[in-house]
Amino acid sequence: MNTREALTTPAPPAVTDLHASLTDPALTAMTFLNEVAERHPGALSLAAGAPYEGFYDVEDVHRALRVFTDHLRDERGYDAARVRRTLLQYGRTKGIIHDLIARHLAVDEGIDVDPEAVVVTTGCQEALVLTLRALRRDERDVLLAVDPVYVGVTGAARLLDMPVRPVAGGARGIDLADLRRAAREARTAGLRPRACYLVPDFANPSGLRLPLADRRALLEVAEEEGLLLLEDNPYGLFPLGEERLPTLKALDTRQQVVYLGSLAKTVFPGVRIGFAVADQPVPDSAGPLILADLLARAKSMFTVNTSPVAQAVAGGHLLEHDCSLLRATERVRAVYRENLRRLLRRLAVHFPAPSPVTWNSPQGGFFVVVGVPFDVTGDLLERSARDHRVLWTPLDHFHAGPPAPRALRLSASSLPPRRIDEAVDRFAGFVRAHTPAGP
Secondary structure, eight states, rough: HHHHHHHSOOOOOOGGGSOOGGGGGGGGHHHHHHHHHHTTHHHHSSSSOOOOOOOOOHHHHHHHHHHHHHHHHTOOOOOOHHHHHHHHHHTEEESHHHHHHHHIIIIIOOOOOOOGGEEEEEEEHHHHHHHHHOOOTTTEEEEEESOOOOOHHHHHHOOOOOOEEEEEOOOOOHHHHHHHHHHHHHHTTTEEEEEEOOOSSSTTTTOOOOHHHHHHHHHHHHHHHOEEEEEEEESSSSSSSOOOOOOOHHHSSSOOEEEEETTTTTTGGOOOOEEEEEOOOOOOEEEEHHHHHHHHHHHTTTSSOOHHHHHHHHHHHHHTTHHHHHHTHHHHHHHHHHHHHHHHHHHHSSSSOSSSSOOOOOSSEEEEEESSSOOOOHHHHHHHHIIIEEEOHHHHOSSSSOOOOOOOEESSSSSSSHHHHHHHHHHHHHHHHHOOOOO
């Protein structure tokens, strides 16, 4: 290389020259678990929040695609050329199954929404990112989030330079007094609390569900404090018993709730379909708009559109079950109930009271939080996978506030029921090996 080339060849950027979020631990949390699992393929996973795949069949993809194609032709009246264009060309930014998602929400959740308020996204994560992008106007804007919070929320917010301020979850899913405190402290500091993110049904990672009275009270507090609520609902179809509570969006009469949904747990993750319901009016001199219109504008510069082929598979699945995901998930819901019951029973067998090991007892969903008498670290997870052949999830990255160093999350979703007992047995062996001896 001559001197001139040396002077004009740009040096590779240092990490410190790139966006600060790229070195944030929150952005490595999910890949870290995958890497540990890959290094220890014989380990049973109580870590993954992935859905149970025992009922998956590739033929279901082909059948759903045929069902949706027939729907386009027979119910929408498309000719062959338009069917082909709808499936294989760039598509409508808001999506091509927005009307079917609106029907699902009406059937399963009692949410009556105009299909034009639905934006179909590439996974729920895109719905979250688009919503935060719209809400984050400048450096004064902050997001409130019930703590502990799904790591994908804090990671997305940091990519967008939107600080996250924690709100205590308490024993019932959200501490309303602490929500008021967090909103008012932010304003006192010259900040704008734009919204509060939460999972009212069987939250990740806490497993908590908000009682009905608390849901109604939360809507009142949000109105008084001028907050939007970002309701994420991936687990609401999976109660341990038969009782399901109305979503915040179903109770929302003042358009205070942006509803974030996903078909990952109810169709399958590979379809990568999520959605946002954003019916909030947005005054504009050019004419009436709703927030969904603006999310679609952002999406057009982000992912352009959500794969029409993936939407067609999801749409066919919805059509096969009259747009009821409650009906579509009947078999897998039985698995999740059995798995959660088995996990809780087996923990009680291994750690009868009084025990330094404690856990909560969620009323549904995938997750159980376990308190242990030693500090939980990533290195300890590696040793658990290597020496005890079991995986679990540290809770440190789930906290927007101070972490809980002696807690971890177990997931009951991905293993077949017959392997749950074995996985908990291995986990108990790991806990005993690291529990300090008594006096």
